[in-house]
């Protein structure tokens with residue numbers, strides 16, 4: 524099974540071009556869609572989840588037990604195999620986790636109440652919320668709400684799962700727990716994880732793409748993308764007021780405070796005076812792709 528997206532375009536009525544000829548192949552397993560705020564991730568996720576229309580382009584879920592599903596034309600078919608955790612996951616604060624899941628399960632077409640109870644109990648166990656299943660959702664922490672969100676997305680054994688920015692706002696322990704949960708989702712599933720947090724992709728994803736200003740600017744295996752920039756990332760500790768000067772003379776891809784001092788990473792094919800080589804990681808890939816794409820856009 525795989526999800527293929529071909530030349531997808533979306534311009535909102537205010538003129539913002541949120542998706543520009545987006546073409547992606549998303550295989551089974553955990554796929555990271557990485558991009559800064561406003562890159563177009565949610566627009567893409569909502570389009571795949573059949574919640575909004577694209578202006579043009581094609582999305583196919585191929586090699587499913589029902590054959591190929593055309594996401595744009597066969598909305599009912601895709602909804603039957605879709606699990607979706609949106610960015611803003613509103614929960615009814617006065618309803619218990621158990622009651623809400625039972626309700627969502629019946630909306631998803633599981634009509635037998637005994638079957639529903641089995642499914643709901645198993646899911647609550649899976650996301651480690653059994654002990655609070657009678658508690659109202661309004662009393663849940665951010666991490667518990669997100670785990671509840673995953674439980675509702677998993678109802679009906681979906682073969683396509685979309686999670687949009689799931690770890691924003693979670694503390695490290697809750698993020699860790701959420702990562703473990705995501706990594707347990709079956710291998711025969713296409714899981715798209717949209718995020719602006721590079722570490723989420725490093726920890727979880729076997730394939731990924733980077734999106735910036737509505738364009739796909741990189742895609743592949745994280746390790747291959749890192750290998751491609753190895754030997755091209757350099758670092759230096761500078762005084763903060765010097766930053767503009769460095770930006771004028773180098774491709775500065777990131778700045779970071781280290782013990783109160785400013786460390787910069789630059790992208791360069793050759794060694795630069797005063798800079799030390801760095802073992803590149805996925806953050807360097809991300810920032811080098813984003814900065815060079817946004818600079819190109821400014822110049823054009």
Ligand SMILES: Nc1ncnc2c1ncn2[C@@H]1O[C@H](COP(=O)(O)OP(=O)(O)OP(=O)(O)O)[C@@H](O)[C@H]1O
Pocket residue numbers: 535536537539540541558559560561562563564565566567610688719
């Ligand atoms: N309904 C809408 N009407 C008009 N513009 C929109 C609408 N939804 C999103 N946009 C704009 O489209 C662009 C892409 O937004 P989108 O929410 O898809 O990005 P994102 O990568 O998910 O960012 P974020 O993490 O901030 O949600 C942004 O410039 C945004 O302001």
